[in-house]
Amino acid sequence: MEEISLHYAPRETGWIEVICGCMFSGKTEELIRRLRRAEIARQNVATFKPRIDKRYSDDHIVSHSDDRLRSVVVDSALEIPSLAKDAQVVGIDEGQFFGMELVEVCESLASAGKRVIVAGLDQDYKGKPFEPIPQLLAVAEYITKTLAICMVCGNPADRTHRKTPQGEWVLVGAKDIYEARCRKCFVPPSD
Ligand code: ZN
Numbered sequence: 001m002e003e004i005s006l007h008y009a010p011r012e013t014g015w016i017e018v019i020c021g022c023m024f025s026g027k028t029e030e031l032i033r034r035l036r037r038a039e040i041a042r043q044n045v046a047t048f049k050p051r052i053d054k055r056y057s058d059d060h061i062v063s064h065s066d067d068r069l070r071s072v073v074v075d076s077a078l079e080i081p082s083l084a085k086d087a088q089v090v091g092i093d094e095g096q097f098f099g100m101e102l103v104e105v106c107e108s109l110a111s112a113g114k115r116v117i118v119a120g121l122d123q124d125y126k127g128k129p130f131e132p133i134p135q136l137l138a139v140a141e142y143i144t145k146t147l148a149i150c151m152v153c154g155n156p157a158d159r160t161h162r163k164t165p166q167g168e169w170v171l172v173g174a175k176d177i178y179e180a181r182c183r184k185c186f187v188p189p190s191d
């Protein structure tokens with residue numbers, strides 16, 4: 001999906017953009033692309049990620065292709081409004097690891113006139129909606145669903161298959177634990 005044209009961007013108000021999809025679909029890459037373009041336009045950008053994401057780098061958001069952008073690690077979405085006070089554009093990666101309070105935080109940031117861009121998984125490894133992203137989709141002005149390529153058949157893939165049984169979501173070494181699957185090839189775990 002192409003970026004919102006500046007001509008059509010809302011004026012004198014903020015808004016919410018959500019970039020959602022399965023793992024390996026390029027969500028973080030797309031988030032970084034949008035934030036970098038805002039930085040080039042000399043807009044004040046603040047980027048956040050939850051502490052759970054220890055992948056590769058502590059003070060950056062990092063895509064699987066090793067694209068990176070400086071970010072602030074927060075324990076809760078509730079820390080974001082005061083840290084993003086002066087930002088025109090607020091980027092949030094791994095949104096699925098924040099609780100439901102992320103929805104209210106994004107709404108208040110957008111109502112305060114900021115452009116808010118959130119990337120996150122919309123389904124868990126069971127193929128079920130992964131809150132708070134579905135709630136966020138309902139209140140977002142712009143939604144992008146990124147697709148990966150199915151590791152089994154090569155179809156467009158929107159599901160994350162876990163190759164090892166059970167356990168919490170892990171992001172370190174994700175390529176060994178998860179793979180993208182299409183609807184046809186995805187088999188939900190029995191647990
Ligand atoms: Zn497939």
